[in-house]
Amino acid sequence: MASNGEKQSGTKPPPPPSPLRNSKFFQSNMRILITGGAGFIGSHLVDRLMENEKNEVIVVDNYFTGSKDNLRKWIGHPRFELIRHDVTEPLLIEVDQIYHLACPASPIFYKHNPVKTIKTNVMGTLNMLGLAKRVGARILLTSTSEVYGDPLVHPQPETYWGNVNPIGVRSCYDEGKRVAETLMFDYHRQHGIEIRVARIFNTYGPRMNIDDGRVVSNFIAQALRDEPLTVQAPGTQTRSFCFVSDMLINPDVKIISVENTPDDPRQRKPDITSAKELLGWEPKVKLREGLPLMEEDFRLRLGVPKK
Numbered sequence: 001m002a003s004n005g006e007k008q009s010g011t012k013p014p015p016p017p018s019p020l021r022n023s024k025f026f027q028s029n030m031r032i033l034i035t036g037g038a039g040f041i042g043s044h045l046v047d048r049l050m051e052n053e054k055n056e057v058i059v060v061d062n063y064f065t066g067s068k069d070n071l072r073k074w075i076g077h078p079r080f081e082l083i084r085h086d087v088t089e090p091l092l093i094e095v096d097q098i099y100h101l102a103c104p105a106s107p108i109f110y111k112h113n114p115v116k117t118i119k120t121n122v123m124g125t126l127n128m129l130g131l132a133k134r135v136g137a138r139i140l141l142t143s144t145s146e147v148y149g150d151p152l153v154h155p156q157p158e159t160y161w162g163n164v165n166p167i168g169v170r171s172c173y174d175e176g177k178r179v180a181e182t183l184m185f186d187y188h189r190q191h192g193i194e195i196r197v198a199r200i201f202n203t204y205g206p207r208m209n210i211d212d213g214r215v216v217s218n219f220i221a222q223a224l225r226d227e228p229l230t231v232q233a234p235g236t237q238t239r240s241f242c243f244v245s246d247m248l249i250n251p252d253v254k255i256i257s258v259e260n261t262p263d264d265p266r267q268r269k270p271d272i273t274s275a276k277e278l279l280g281w282e283p284k285v286k287l288r289e290g291l292p293l294m295e296e297d298f299r300l301r302l303g304v305p306k307k
């Protein structure tokens with residue numbers, strides 16, 4: 001009888017969820033997908049979500065910049081699954097929430113294969129939105145301060161549209177993330193998908209790839225390896241943290257000026273008024289507290305004891 005109905009209407013209704021699935025909903029379990037979960041931020045997010053015993057966490061990652069090592073404490077856990085998968089390919093999986101992080105974040109990595117970076121941002125986000133639409137999942141995109149490009153407004157509020165070079169060497173990431181944001185909002189407007197977009201600013205901490213290439217990890221690793229600190233010219237650029245000379249690893253450390261790449265934002269600082277008012281969010285860990293934690297983690301991994 002159902003098949004007759006299908007033929008007449010031409011559309012096939014989705015199958016009902018399995019009884020087991022229904023019972024899981026009843027217990028308010030959440031099955032959560034994290035793309036890029038083997039990376040720096042993703043693996044910290046996994047730790048956080050796994051703390052709730054009602055969550056099942058599924059990580060998909062192609063290990064371009066991430067590593068299984070970041071997730072070693074969860075491998076084999078009954079509420080955890082790890083899948084090698086590239087988000088530029090479609091993924092069919094039943095989940096309730098999606099945290100879409102997959103994308104290299106460090107400029108040296110995202111510039112390494114710019115076409116792949118764009119594909120990851122555009123096709124990867126399309127695939128994840130398609131999945132969210134199909135299964136009715138809420139989806140969060142980790143966007144970036146780089147959507148503001150080299151900003152002309154300081155500090156940057158969410159309403160600022162940015163100053164981005166569309167054809168430069170950073171565009172694969174900046175414009176890729178801008179398209180990813182557009183896709184998120186279009187899927188929301190057109191298909192009613194529940195979305196979240198977080199524009200993250202330069203984030204540092206333990207477990208960051210030692211050779212990630214970003215300024216905080218570079219300076220800590222260089223100082224621990226007794227190498228000069230590479231300050232990319234002109235050296236007056238700002239980010240939303242203080243300059244790393246605050247760090248007291250080796251007071252005699254040498255500082256050298258090295259060439260920079262084009263379009264490096266000169267000044268960047270978020271206006272967090274809305275985040276404070278709407279989400280009650282503001283950063284708690286001061287750079288002076290955070291850097292020693294990262295130093296400790298890098299010392300352990302590089303085998304450099306404290307003098």
Ligand SMILES: NC(=O)c1ccc[n+]([C@@H]2O[C@H](COP(=O)([O-])OP(=O)(O)OC[C@H]3O[C@@H](n4cnc5c(N)ncnc54)[C@H](O)[C@@H]3O)[C@@H](O)[C@H]2O)c1
Nearest residue numbers: 036038039040041062063064065066086087103200202203
């Ligand atoms: N760390 C920051 O300062 C920062 C700032 C702004 C935005 N973000 C965003 O947050 C997210 C995570 O950043 P992170 O610092 O943890 O970077 P990361 O490089 O440590 O993690 C990215 C993860 O995505 C995976 N990945 C990359 N391309 C993939 C693909 N095509 N398919 C599947 N997996 C893929 C990598 O292997 C890695 O595990 C990224 O989307 C990044 O753009 C980070």
Ligand SMILES: O=c1ccn([C@@H]2O[C@H](COP(=O)(O)OP(=O)(O)O[C@H]3OC[C@@H](O)[C@H](O)[C@H]3O)[C@@H](O)[C@H]2O)c(=O)[nH]1
Nearest residue numbers: 105107144145146200201202214215218230231232237
């Ligand atoms: O060894 C280094 C590395 C970097 N730098 C400088 O430090 C500044 C910060 O550069 P980073 O490589 O840490 O990264 P950026 O802040 O430009 O962007 C990065 O972090 C913020 C996120 O929004 C982006 O996802 C990510 O690309 C730049 O001005 C860069 O020129 C150095 O002086 N020396």
